[in-house]
Every structure is written in structure tokens, then in C-alpha cells.
Amino acid sequence: MRNGILQTAALIGALLLVPTGTGPALGQTPPEATRLEAEAHAARTALDTGAPAAALAHLQAIAAADPAYVSPALDGAAAYWLGMAFRQAGAPEQAHRAWREGLLALNERGLFDPRLADAFIWDTFEHGHHDDQILAAAAYLNLLAALDASDDPAVHALLVPHLHGLRVILPAHLAAQTGLNAWTPQTTPPLAPGAGARLVAWWRSQDAAPATRHNERLIEHLARVAHARTHYAFDEGLDARAYVYIRLGEPARRTRVQFDRTAFRNKVLDRSLTLNESVFLDNEFWYYAHLGPDAHYLFYNRDGHYEIGEIRDLLPPSIRNGVGVGPRGQRKAEAVVRTLEEIYRQLSMYHDDFAGRYQDVAAFSSLLDDQETVERAERWKAARRRDGSVQDDGDAADPAGEAVPLRAGTGASLPGSVFSADQPHLFAQHIIQRGQTEDAQIATRRAENVPATYTNVFDDVEPLPAMARVARFLEPDGTTRTEVYWGTPPGALHPSRARRRALRRDGVSADGYLLVATLVQQDAAFRERSVHVHRHVVRDLADDPDASIAPVTYTVTGDTGTYHVALQWDQYAASLNARGELGEVGPRLKANTFRADTLTALAADGRRLEMSDLKPLLVPVGQDGPVEAAFADAVVYPAADLPEGAPLALYFEVYHLAYDATDRTAYEVEYEVQRTERGRRAGARTAILTSASTRYTGTERTAREYILVDLSEARAGDRLAITVRVTDRTSGQQRERTLRYRIVPR
Template sequence: MIKSKRKFVRFLETVFILAALFSYPPSSSFCFETDYYKNGLALLQDGKWEEALNAWWQGKLAYEKNGKTDPRLGIAFIELATKKKAKEYYDSASEIYLWSFSKIPSRKYLNMVIDEAKRVLPLVDATDIKEWREEIKQFDPHLSFLIRSFWFEHDFRPTTKSNERLIEHWQRIAYAREHYLKNRISPYRTDDRGTIYVKYGEPDRKQRGNLGSSSMSKIELMRWGYTRTSLLDDPTPQYEVWSYETIGTKEPAVFLFSYREGAGEYGLQPCVEYLVPRRGGIDAAEFRAVCLIIYYAELKEFSEYFYDRYSRYEQIFESRELAGRKSPSLRKAYIDMISQIFYANKNIDRFNPVRKYANPERSEYEEKINPIDIAAFQIRSLSRAGQPKLTVVASTAPQFESKHYTRQDKKEYKAPEYKLLSTFIIRNREMKEIYRKTKLYFGSVVNSSVFQFEHTPDIFHGTFAAEAYRSKADTILANGRKILHISPPLSRAPDSLELSDLILGIEAKKTSEYSFPVYPVRQFWRNNPITIYFEIYHLQQDKKGKAYYSIEIGASGSEKNKKEKENSISLSYELETDKPRRSEQYSIDISKLKEGDYELFVKIKDKLSFQKKTRKVKFEITKD
């Protein structure tokens, strides 16, 4: 009887729980969550692409209320908007994409983040690429913040809602997916041409065809006594070659696309030597030599690189012809020489130096507008009340004459009147914006902007943006930005010795905006002394209120010059004070130093607490 009652009670409990679950409104966490991404895909399949965008946007708004993100929504939105060339959605596309990577993703979305990181990786600078690869390998969810940070740092105009560089990137992906589909081996589901296009955009020059099939190749065959029928195989691999003039290299960067050994997978090849087939109806070495001369003959007019290779092979062929009349064995020796050069070139071009040192990416936005040269400095200090303070100083110099302003005589050139909009944006480690300050100036040759903030621990990343406009209109004339990775704030603890950042530069008057007697500069003429300013905090005092400390100032040049004592600076001081805080300013003679890059350091030692503190700053000595 008791057992039957217990069973009945459990039955009633189960009924009540189920009733309670189904009585919750749709917004309850007990209900199945709407999959906005799949809803958008269904609309897209029905041809309702704008409704799909709206569904994904509604998903963003819903997830934001719950503090969640879904990277699928941002990627799908920007991919579709750029594919449809829907410019009216570009502001929203930038916003939803960056929102998608604003938090650590849940485990079920981590693969989406990894795939997106792989799409950004080809654009990453060499100094950061190791970190990216390691995090991709480890499936690190913090990749979300790396992706978000990358696009904030590459935003051509941080003051606008749209991230122009991000939109350009996805426009290029959309184009590449339509035009470069010999295979899908790249992160963008294209062949290697797609990767290069996404990185650099449309090449400055390009040429395509079949190597060995042109009239130039036929003439070359006849010149050296060969016919097409003498080559039992038909080595005419399809190729495409691109050249970029402005990707940070001294000479044009050339990219060759074709089939490895004439029949392998289509892709980016190190050099022409990799295209030569292994087969042939004549002696293998001679077959190789003939392929090289006819392939390079077809490409020699495209670039100096190809012309130099052709000329070298041509010279050997000519020598071979002369030698062959006297001795067949000498003729073979020249063929062997071509084989040696063939293998040497393959080894050299595996690490193509021009492509290796090229910029990782190029934006058309930066090609279209005059740049603004920016020097930006962060200065950490403590206020009189002991609160951490951050001062950001930026000098800007628009380069109007570099692109749109032409002149016959430099003396006749006059820069246009302009107004300068300076903006400094601060973000935390998750790249969430914390502060934004904007100042308007009437422009001069060199402009200075000063921003001051209370330095809180969450300040991590800074973007300084400068835009020059016509004084009488809102037409943008020049643009520039500078990224600052903000160091942690100084310690407030009174028992911890602290030292401000070093200000190396020229003497300046204090203002309401700028409270230091030295303005930061990094380039100096050798005949002019440099001035260094810094502040010391929390010096320990004895019973009489005295503090004792030492200062050591030193500077040395590059690794090459560090061993030269005459090319360095070494100063030391023993001091005392009756205050726990000191301001120090020194003038340093650099007339005996050579031109080049240097690093200056300041070491402070508190003689009572035995604490030490060191700061460093880099500078350059230039010609007078």
C-alpha cells in the first residue's frame, strides 16, 4: 500500500514538472532556442536574400540581450552582403561581423572561429604569424579576440561605422570564388590565385597562355634545331603570371601559377623550373634544357626576372652550338651545365626573396588617398594624488603632394588649407571600446594632439586616427592611423618604487593639455643635444625624512656598434631628496655618436629599500 502511494506521488510530481516546463513563455531558457542562422539559410534558399540578412540581424539583437554571440551570423551576413554588392548593408555587415568575435565562442562554434582564423592568416604580418599558427593548432578559443583585433587594427577609417578593409577583404573573396576555381585548396575555397587576389587585389600586370605553344616558342625551337615532332610529348603547361608593383618590394613581385611538372595540381609555383615535365622522347637532360629555353622565351618580355633567366640559358645554348661543331662531348657538357643551373634555381626560388619580404596584404583604399605620417607615444605617470595616468601624444604630417597633387617645381607647390580631425580610441583585451576622444584642429605642416586618461587596468589597446579635410568642405584629403599596445598602469603602492615612461625629445612649455617639460621625439641631429625627462615615485625616506637614490643613464647602438665604447653613453648620479617623488631632466651630448639606431636606458636604485627600476626608449641619430 505504501509502495503504491509512493509511485502515485512520483507520478504526480512528474506531471507537475512537465506542466511547468510547457507553461513557460517562449523566451524561457527551458524552451528550444531559435536557430537564426538556419532560418536565414532557409530564406536564402528560397531566393529571399534580404530577408536572410534581416533574420541574421535579428539573431544578433536577440543574442546580445543574453550576452551571447554566434560567429555563424557575422560570417554569413558579410559573405552574403558583399557577394550581392549590397553597399547599403556594409555598415551592418561590419558591425555584426565584429560582434560575432567579441566573446569566447561556445565549443560548438569553435570550428567556425578556426576556419575564419585560417582565412585571416594569409594577411597576418610575419611578426605575428607564429602566434596565430600556434593558436590555430591548439584550437584556442581566444582566436576570436585575435580576429577582432586584426580587423580593428586594419580599419582604414576607424571613425566611420563601416570597416572598409574588412569589407574589401570579403569583396575580394566573393570575386575569387567566382573566377579562380581550378581547385579549392585555399582557405577561401579557391585555387592559389584566389589567395593572392584576396591578399593584394587585382595585379598590376598579368599574362596567361600555354608555355611552349606561342610563335615565340616555335621560333626558339627552330633556332636551336628542334621541331615539335622531335619532342614526342607536348610540354605546353597552362600558366598565368601576375606582377605587383607596390607591395613593399624594391622590384616587382611576380607570382607564377601553373601545374607542377606540367601535370600536377594547379597552384602557385616557385619558378618556371618547377613546370618542366619529367618525361620526353629525347635525352632527359636535353629535353629539360629545351623546355627551359622555350618557356622563358615566352615569359621574357613580362618581367626583368624572366628576361635574366632566359638570357643565362640562351648564353649557354649559344656556347653549346659553337662547342658542338668541334666536339660532341663539349656539347653534352653544356647540357649538364644547364641541368646544374636548373637544380640551383629550384633551390633558390623555393624561398623566393622578393615574395618572402613582400607586405602580407595591400588595400586599394590606401592607394587612393594621401597618407598622413604619424608618430605616437604613450607616457605612463602618476598624478599628484598618486593615481595612474596615461598621456598619449601624436604628431601628424599630411603628405598631400605624394599622390593627388602634382607640381612641376617643388618650390611652387603649396599645400591646401585643411582641418585635421584627431581621434583616439581605447579598447580592453576583448577589443571592446572603452573611451573615444576626438579633437579638431586647423592644420599646419606638423600638428600635435594630446589625449589624457585615467589609466585603469582594463586599458589595453589604442588606435590613433587622423583625417585631413578641406577647410571649406568635407572632402577628405589625407588619412592615417597608428596602433598603440598600451602597457599596464604604474603601481600606486607607496612601498613599491616606480618610474614613469621616459620622455626623450626637445624642451617644451607646459600647457593645460600637456604637463611635461619635454615633448617626445625619436629622431635627432647629431650636433644637437637631446633632453630626457622622467619622474620617480615612492622613494623611501629615513627617520629624518631623507631619501637616497642613484641614477644610471646609458645608450648603445645596434649590435654591430655595441662593442665600440666611443659609440655609447654612460652617465651616473648619486642623489638625495626630502621628498618621495622626484622629477628629473637631463641634457645629453650625442655629437660623438655615429648615425644609426640606439636604445637609451635609465636605471633607478633606492638606497634605503634597495629596490630597482629600469625603463628603455629607442631613438635614431640622423644626418644634419
């Protein structure tokens, strides 16, 4: 019988080594290579004959001589088999070390073994090797890239569990481009050509903290997938809890509806020959309170795996089916009501969506209690009549000795309701249908309002409110200069009261802040091109509730083609000396990020009219002198909200204007302010608030222009699109740019 290592080999088959870059060639001398291959053959023979101890000795000899050794006899890197042998020998730490050293050795030679990487990734995240998570994340990206570098079905098979974890967080357009939109838990058709490169680039774009040298979001994802595989797997793969966990992480609150309470047992279980705790499905309720009121999920265990369900799924079929007017149907109806009361009682403590249903079910259940009390008293009274101890029709005493008012009939009903206790089947049918309707509405709201993914990367700090925009300009050398404008709204720098209390409790004395802004340029594939770090020291103006950072401009240059820009802000508590200079830096208080993805460099072709983006400015109000002086003192405005009546100006540049027969340029600049209104019935409507145009002539092919925008007709609540259009009157070419704003009260 083959051992576990050989079983794995039979499943995987021969894996091609995939080159990842340049590196030294495999450099054994012929005698050394012959010796190592002899060791590999001996190891393979030992594995085939079920002698793992002997195989381990041969594999250790290979690793000691060359940890990156690749053997035809072993169908790949010897380090993979060494790790597997250590694992089978009950030495998991040595197995992990063997995989790590083998992976690093192959990296140095520009080689990559998908099977070795796969083993290292899972072992790192499933067994808590936190120090190796960065290396494992890099191996994961190489594994995705192997989709394009190798057509080996074994590589595809290795990637299936990774891709199942990935497909649930991909945006729809990328899932379609890669072919993962056609995947289901049961089917895994071939992916589109180039899928690996697309997935690698997307992962680079998802870096939640671009200021660091590693991708925290990717590491978080791999940890979530490993956790899901450990805790939410069944024979055929991952259940619904796994995919929610991979998307959103750990819920803020979770519970189980349990059916072991004494009151429930007395009123339901003890009254039925077919009901017991085992017929009620295991379940879990997850609530992501930090993602809004719609982010909650009820899971139930069906046939050994959990699915997303609704309240109805927690009712055993033996009572859910057959509710009706007959005695048996009425008893089932009462059991349904009692069971729903128990379910809603527990869930209403976790979420308000179930509170209304619980109140109604509890009220009707109380009617059933009253009816049972009356019926019990009547039975007791009838028994006493038979033995002559009761002579009249007055109030009777129940067996506990308390007076029980007897009623004419048992048809008590809910106030304002048609449902009565003597027809419980009507209420049971109603409350089941109501639950289905409301649960369907909950599912719809959840699909609309809960994000596809959520990261916990910044959960340890408060969000730093910040506003940012970018504008592109053409440099004389034909490359694109990108200006990044940012600032903070009033009061944004102040930590919350809770955070201030925590700082005082921890003995942190800070009279200022250090604000670190990290600007990252990335190429078309989201590979890091350059990093620019800026530091700002701010004195803590505790008595100024509106303290903020004045708008700041950063500039990056040299871009061509498609590129991306990412900006991260980190705010730290800091102590300052008497001169306001930075002293000791304390804990991080706030953070935020901004991305401008898929920017296109401006056209350097002198035959094509080109135009910069619009740079928004606020000009001084009431300043005397020419308007050009006001433009010179204007302040960049990076926010998306514009106060009503704000004096907005726009700066832009025009490139490659054509000369006419007299060696002059002629162009027209027009701007238009369009307001969008969303009516209650007619949908969106647009109206032109302002438009103007001016013609210019000149002698330069590049023009620099300012426009003072008339927003006198704009009112709070309006959404504006401000478009500037330039027409070259000589060549007839035209370019335009647009900025969008929401008008807010001053």
C-alpha cells in the same frame, strides 16, 4: 529524398543559441508561443517531406509575428530557415533580407545564432551587399566569440572555413596561443581554451583606421576571403592563390604564360608527336610591385588546384625528363631551350628577375636557329648535287634564294661560354639547374622581405609622414595619464605633384589644409573606451618646402591595468578666409596611423618605487640664464631619428620615494648612453659613450627631474640607447626607463 535545406540541417545539427549581452527576454504569451511552435513544427514537416513552398509560408508567418523566434523544432532561429527557403525558391534578395532582419532581432534580445550569422556573413560578402558589411563584420566577431561560449562541434564546423582564412594572417605567437598553428588544410584539431576571445581582441587591434566607427581591415579581410572562395577554391578547399590573395589582396600586375604563339608552335609543337598546348600546365604570375621587387608568385595548376611553383614546373615532364646525348635526348634538350625561351620572354616583360635568364636562353636559341639554317642549306645543297645543279663548294643559296655561308661543322658556341649548339643537352641541363637555384633564392627573399599581410585601406590617399611617442605619468588618484607627442618632418604636408595636378584637374581650389587627429583609448581587450578628436588648420605654404606641424601633445587619463592607444591623422584640402579661418573642406589628401599597444598603467601601490616614462625635449641652444629656464622653453621631440649634436634633454617623474627616520627622501639618478655598432665580421658591439650620476634628497615622495644628455661623442649612423636609472637609497628599490635613437646628419 531530402531537399537542400534538410541536407544542410543534417550537416549542422542542433546549434545552441549563444548569449551576446543583455536584452529583453523572449516574451511571447503561452498561447502565442504555442501557435508559433505549431507553425515551426509544420514548417519542419514540410521540409522533411520536400514541400519548400509550404515551409516558406509557415516560416513567413513566424517571421511576421516574431523575427527573433527560436524554435526547438527548427534547432534554432526560424530566420535562418526562412532565408534558406527563400534561397531555394530562387529569391536571393529576400533570403538576405530574412537573415539580416533575424540577426538584428536576435541582437536586440542579446541572443546570437551561429548558423544564422554564418549564412549572413557569406551572403553579404560573396554577393556584394556592401551596405551590410559593417553588420556582417560584427556578426563575424560574435561568431569567433562563440568558440568560447559553446562547445558544440557544429559551431566548430561552421567556423572551419573562417579560421582557415584567418590562420594565414595571424602572427606566429597568436597562432600558437590559439592552437591554429597546428591547423593544416586537411586537419583541424581543437583550439586552445579562450581562443575565441584572443582572436576577437586581435581583430580589434588590427583596425587600420581607428578614427572610424567600424573596422575597415576586418571588412577587407572578409571580402578577400569571400573572393578567394569564389575564384580560388577546389574540391578540397582553397588553393595557394587564395591564401596569397587573403594575405596581400589584388596584385598590381598579373599574367599567364601562354604557349599558343605561332613561332613557338612552329619550333616546338609542330616538331613533336607528343607535345601540344594541352600538356602545358595552366599558370598565373602575380606581381605586387608596391610591396617591393621580391613580391611575385608563379602559380601552376596541378591536379585541379594551383600551387606556388618555379619555372621548372612549367616544363612538361615529357621533355624535362630524358634530356641527354642521344638523338632523342638532344631533341628534348632543344625543346626545353625553346620552351624556356618562351616562358622567360613573357615573364621578363613583367619582372627583371627573369631578364638575365631570358637573354642567355634567347642567345642559345639563336645559335640553334643558325645551326638549323646551316643544316637546311647543307641538305638543300646535297640534293642539288645529286641532280647536278651545284658543282663547287662556295656559298650556297637556300630555298628562299638568299646566300647562306656554310660553316665547317655546327659547333657554334655562345661567346665566353662552353655551350655549343651541337650539344644542346649541356645548356638545357645548365639552364634548368640555374633556374632552380635562382627560383630558390627568390623564394627565400620573398619569405624575408614580403610582409605577412598588407592592407589596401589607405590606397586612395598618400601616406602622411608623421612621428609619434607616448609617455606615461602617475596621477594623484592612482590612474595613469598618457601623453602622446607627435609632429611631422619638414615638407610632410605637401601633396605630391601628381596629387596637385589631380586637384587642379578636378577644380579643387585649396589654400590650406585641415588636419584631423583622432586619438582613441582602448581597454585591455581593445574595446573602445574614449575618442578624442583634434582639428588643426594649416595655411598652404607652397613657397616653403619645409612646411610641417610643430610638435603637438595630447593627453588622455584614467587608465588602469593594460590599455592601448591609437592615433589617426587625416589631412584634407581646405579653403581659408582672409583671417585664416576654415572654409570649405575638400578631399582627403593624406593619412597615417600610430599605435601604442599593450601599455601597462603605472603602479599606484605606494610601497613600490615607480617611475614615469622619459619625455624627450630639445632645449634652446645658446640661451642665457640658468639651465632651468632652458628646460622651461624646451620643445617635446617625438622622432626616432636624432640629428647629430642635437641638445637633448629628458624629463621624468619618480613616485613613492620612501622616507627615512628623519622624514626625508634620498635617491640617486644615473644615466647612461650606450652605442651599438654592427661590425662586418664580429656582429653587434656596444660601447658606453657617456654615463653620469647625481644624488638628491628631499621632503616629497614624488620628484620631478630634468637631465641634459651629453651626446658629444655620438656620430651620424650610431644607434643609441639612453637609459635613466633611479635608485631609492632608503628602500633600495630601483626603476629604469630607456629611449632609443638613431643619429642622423644635421
